[in-house]
Amino acid sequence: MKTIRIGTGAGFSGDRVEPAVDLAQHGDIDYLVFECLAERTIALAQQAKMRDPDAGFDPLLERRMRAVLPVCHEKSIRVISNMGAANPVAAARHTVAIARELGLTGLRVAAVLGDDVLDILSPDEFHITETAATLRDFKKQVVSANAYLGAGGIVDALAAGADVILTGRAADPAMFLAPQIFEFDWKMDDWTLLGRGTLVGHLLECGGQITGGYFADPGLKDVPDLARLGFPIAEVSADGNAVITKLEGSGGCVTAATCKEQLLYEVHDPKKYIQPDVVADFSGVRIEEIGPDRVAISGGDGSPRTGSLKVSIGYIDSCIGEGQISYAGPGAVARGQLALDILDQRLALAGIDYEEKRGELIGVNSIVTNADMAGVPPNEVRLRFVVRTDDLASAARIGEEVESLYLNGPAGGGGVTKTAREIVAIVSGLLPEHHVQTRFEMMEA
Amino acid sequence: MLLRDIAHSRTGDKGNISNVSVIAFDPKDWDVLVRQVTAERVRAHFGAMITGRVERYELPQISALNFVMHDALAGGVTRSLALDPHGKCLSSLILTLDIDMSAA
Numbered sequence: 001m002k003t004i005r006i007g008t009g010a011g012f013s014g015d016r017v018e019p020a021v022d023l024a025q026h027g028d029i030d031y032l033v034f035e036c037l038a039e040r041t042i043a044l045a046q047q048a049k050m051r052d053p054d055a056g057f058d059p060l061l062e063r064r065m066r067a068v069l070p071v072c073h074e075k076s077i078r079v080i081s082n083m084g085a086a087n088p089v090a091a092a093r094h095t096v097a098i099a100r101e102l103g104l105t106g107l108r109v110a111a112v113l114g115d116d117v118l119d120i121l122s123p124d125e126f127h128i129t130e131t132a133a134t135l136r137d138f139k140k141q142v143v144s145a146n147a148y149l150g151a152g153g154i155v156d157a158l159a160a161g162a163d164v165i166l167t168g169r170a171a172d173p174a175m176f177l178a179p180q181i182f183e184f185d186w187k188m189d190d191w192t193l194l195g196r197g198t199l200v201g202h203l204l205e206c207g208g209q210i211t212g213g214y215f216a217d218p219g220l221k222d223v224p225d226l227a228r229l230g231f232p233i234a235e236v237s238a239d240g241n242a243v244i245t246k247l248e249g250s251g252g253c254v255t256a257a258t259c260k261e262q263l264l265y266e267v268h269d270p271k272k273y274i275q276p277d278v279v280a281d282f283s284g285v286r287i288e289e290i291g292p293d294r295v296a297i298s299g300g301d302g303s304p305r306t307g308s309l310k311v312s313i314g315y316i317d318s319c320i321g322e323g324q325i326s327y328a329g330p331g332a333v334a335r336g337q338l339a340l341d342i343l344d345q346r347l348a349l350a351g352i353d354y355e356e357k358r359g360e361l362i363g364v365n366s367i368v369t370n371a372d373m374a375g376v377p378p379n380e381v382r383l384r385f386v387v388r389t390d391d392l393a394s395a396a397r398i399g400e401e402v403e404s405l406y407l408n409g410p411a412g413g414g415g416v417t418k419t420a421r422e423i424v425a426i427v428s429g430l431l432p433e434h435h436v437q438t439r440f441e442m443m444e445a
Numbered sequence: 446m447l448l449r450d451i452a453h454s455r456t457g458d459k460g461n462i463s464n465v466s467v468i469a470f471d472p473k474d475w476d477v478l479v480r481q482v483t484a485e486r487v488r489a490h491f492g493a494m495i496t497g498r499v500e501r502y503e504l505p506q507i508s509a510l511n512f513v514m515h516d517a518l519a520g521g522v523t524r525s526l527a528l529d530p531h532g533k534c535l536s537s538l539i540l541t542l543d544i545d546m547s548a549a
Contacts, residue, residue, distance in 0.1 A: 008511050040523045130460070139486040214455070221453060257453060257468065260507050264466035266457030268513045270502055287507055299506075358526040366528045373538065386526045425524040428460070 004183045009034040011207025019231040024071040028206035031179045034081035035205045043424045045086035045313020046144035056087035071102045073360035084166035092167045099445035107445040110162035112153040114438035115169040116146040150276030153438035154178035173201025183239045194278035195302020196240025210262040213253030225251030227445045241298040254293040278302040308430040317425035321395030323418040324400025328380035335410035336361045336381045346401045356388040382430045449540035456536040469508035494517040502514040
């Protein structure tokens with residue numbers, strides 16, 4: 001049975017660069033997929049594009065492309081990534097320019113388009129899930145609307161001979177599903193195969209999170225050499241079953257346990273992992289260690305797609321002001337608590353309008369807010385005071401109030417930091433898939 | 446003993462919903478998980494940290510439970526005021542549940 005080897009080049013926008021180069025050089029892979037687009041990132045990228053029409057793609061695109069394109073070109077490894085963010089065409093142009101500079105003549109780069117649906121959403125028909133109201137009734141400044149595209153546009157670009165494919169918003173697993181559909185000629189209504197291909201994509205999409213990253217717990221779950229963590233490779237068969245592995249000699253480990261944790265990561269009902277191309281079913285997945293750092297994955301399934309695409313709406317939400325200060329030694333918790341009480345009073349006395357606030361002591365109750373779970377008092381605490389405001393000027397006053405604790409607050413406060421920022425937040429909704437036209441633009445170096 | 450002694454966990458986030466897996470190190474402890482790590486106990490364990498309902502899904506073939514906790518992330522990662530807006534730390538906290546192996 002034909003098999004292909006797909007490697008993960010990045011599991012998030014800021015991920016390490018070298019593991020992708022190692023995979024390209026030594027992993028005998030056919031595809032290298034970089035997942036670099038978080039939910040909010042595309043809204044921020046859209047704002048960058050509004051300021052500069054040539055901007056709005058991933059800031060690390062240049063570094064990653066320079067690092068992997070020469071070896072990928074030499075070994076005929078095809079690259080797929082959502083580093084196009086809000087501007088896949090500009091990202092593709094930039095990639096072509098890099099390829100020319102590196103002498104990679106003939107490299108074909110495709111930009112997949114169609115995810116930007118800001119102009120086609122109907123204000124009266126599009127409903128926002130979180131508010132259960134229409135887009136028109138959503139009284140916020142919307143800055144972006146992007147549909148999660150399926151694998152189709154990427155498959156078309158592969159069929160047209162693209163060596164590098166850059167998308168905007170695409171469902172993360174779809175970037176891994178696409179080469180499987182293309183190589184194995186899977187039908188777009190073979191739900192079992194699409195479900196299995198989605199499973200492979202889901203397992204690979206977070207990079208090192210399946211090879212021992214985000215897993216170590218010394219004494220209980222030891223992982224070797226995390227500083228040189230190897231990224232995953234899936235050896236996929238035409239029936240959609242796969243073996244997850246990594247480069248020999250790289251750090252980390254691939255075990256049944258690392259695969260199980262990743263299988264359920266960001267999953268709700270395991271029978272219904274809703275994707276643009278299929279509703280994948282992970283409920284019967286089997287995970288079996290078949291060798292050192294080799295785990296066989298089988299039993300994935302699927303049912304027909306819903307016919308709707310999830311749309312992420314980016315909007316200007318609010319401003320957040322924050323200040324922090326530390327207290328140490330005997331009485332640290334009491335002094336921190338006194339400082340929090342003072343800050344609460346200062347909000348009222350200084351007349352700072354706010355929507356929501358949160359005061360806490362890091363080391364005591366910033367994460368563990370349920371008092372029943374409280375532990376022993378620490379020898380040092382860090383006060384964190386964070387407030388949501390309408391405007392940036394009010395947000396900036398929060399840090400100033402925390403800073404004022406130096407001369408006006410409890411004894412021994414030190415190390416003030418302060419920030420104020422505008423928040424672009426995300427809500428979502430569903431769009432019938434026939435409203436979205438996916439296409440690609442091809443360029444050549 | 447603590448759940449941490451027999452199981453491991455990872456948290457994921459989608460909007461204002463957190464999911465937390467609980468996976469037995471050894472399949473022989475699966476029955477203990479099913480009987481003792483119930484949605485009700487998990488809901489009570491987190492107390493006010495979660496304001497919505499908790500659902501449990503069972504994956505016996507990999508000895509894993511998946512808890513879906515609603516309204517658990519202070520509005521979700523893009524607007525939350527929380528220090529850990531993703532709720533990543535919830536996985537370590539669920540493992541502090543008490544487990545009674547003699548009752549297994």
